[in-house]
Amino acid sequence: MSMEFLMATGIGALTSVGLYLILQWRTFPVVVGLSFLSYAVNVFLFTMGRLTINQPPIVNTEASGYTDPLPQALVLTAIVITFGMTALIVVLSLRAYLETGDDGVAVEPPRPDASGTDRTPIGPGGEATR
């Protein structure tokens, strides 16, 4: 029971930390929060094949039982994918910070007084930048 309790509280703690951080204003906490969420889900995927100790994953004549090898394959795939995604979002938030000088998450509404954007309110929007 104790191992199940440990895993469950661990996953719960990781998830709640991740959720809290995702709801922050700045991009850095959001990125860290996303990492925490992906750690939580990785541990969660491990437990989905049930927690068994000292059992072989493949057929063995002397085995008294088996552990499920599939979650490990799934976790590996998930780790690789989330690692790539995290790298991407880190680069993206760095670029956004360097280009705008602001690491806020919110998209600024266009200012009506800035460089005549108000002059053509019905032009197809969103293409003003190169």
Next chain:
Amino acid sequence: MTHSWIVMPLVIPAMTAAVLVLALRHTLQGQRIISVVSAAIQFAVAIGLYASAADGSISAYLLGDWPAPFGIILVLDRLAATMLVLSGLLGLTVVTAAIGEWDQRGRHFHALFQFQLLGINGAFLTGDLFNLFVFFEVLLIASYGLMLHGGGTARMKAGFHYVAINLIGSTVFLFAVGIIYAVVGTLNMADLAAKVPQVSESNVGLLATGALLLLTVFAIKSAMVPLHWWLPPTYGSTSPPAAALFAIMTKVGAYSIIRVYTLIFGAEAGPLADIAAPWLVPAGLLTLVLGTIAALAARSVLNLVCYALVASMGTLLIAIGLSSEAGLAAALYYAVQSTVVFSGLFLLAGLLSRDANATAPAQRLRLNGNVLAACYLLLAMAMIGLPPLAGFLGKLLILDAARADSQVVIIWTAILVTSLILLVSFARTGIRMFWTGPEGKTPEIRSVPKRAFQMMMVLIAVVAALSLMAGPVMTNMAATAEQLMAPKTYIGSVLKSPAPPQGGG
């Protein structure tokens, strides 16, 4: 031999993208030729696969020839074939439209485009829940690149939201997959469909949690209110060709909803039968109404198209939520025509943009402003659902299918009233765009990128063809819906393994 062709919609874009990145990095002209040829081949293969699935047979491709519930499989049925043809059509037209204009504003446009097609085709073909996740990630990571293509601060900011919401979506997807695997012990869709009805009483709640978490993920992908807010800034700030291709990404979400909630959690799923249906119709109604209100408030063509897309997803979700054969057939017809219409609308918004001035004069076309106005009129009519175009037929079919539903009054009112409001929004934006624009009266001569214009005309022709051929198309959609509502055939064809496991332990 059909069996080995099933893997081609994945192999062709994957190989093309690799060649584009590795061998043709420095020659844009070479990239263009290979990319268009590859897209054309994919379209042709998709049509061939459609023809082979048209007799109602369901064929599976076993990767590495592992028997069905254990290995990775690709499954071709009518629905997958229909969606493949749609993505083949959009791939070919959109990549051609991007040539000479948007593909030179940043690097690797064509490689990203092919990876995106790989992800989309894979999501349609896969017969395994975890591989659906993997192909979602493939199409997403390519779409991040395409979305940011061309750079700019607006794209960076909107891109951060887009990536973040989809990362959260992926995490939720994994949680859902984990729960479903923990309860049922398999992730093969056919195997799941066979085992879900036998789940023990004590595990039903857990499995329902997994099923509904999965619905949340698909709701993000298909821009279902309240998970729609990422779509307008993303599609509104990306390049028009990318947005034109993204028009099919919302349908990937809708496709997944149809697939999972007819096959695995469909009418025959025992205690979990039709678990998504009570959520889909209200969420669809809300999406339709909020999308329409936002479209009414839109200040630009692009913004209007984005919110109209949200509204059309609402209509589609309502039709799926009817969970009847007629509703599903109507939903499929509506999904196909609205994908083509929105792809055309995004290309049109790009043509109307003042920013579309980067092409060489030789690749431009001088047009009377009235031509673009006429295209806008046609596409707007198809989107709103005015007769005689396909949008009207799609909505009519949905309304007809809703007659059997208990919520018929609400559904009819919502669809009809929002159509009127959308008409007002499109008419108002059209008037301000073409008649009272900042540059005076319309018959101005505009210079637009030639290929993008031609491809938009092709898409309009496809919409016209879908309207004219509505009878035969609808017969096929009805047959597709019939196949979807009888998951026994799917389960039977997938699980009968051609290579029986030897020995075994």
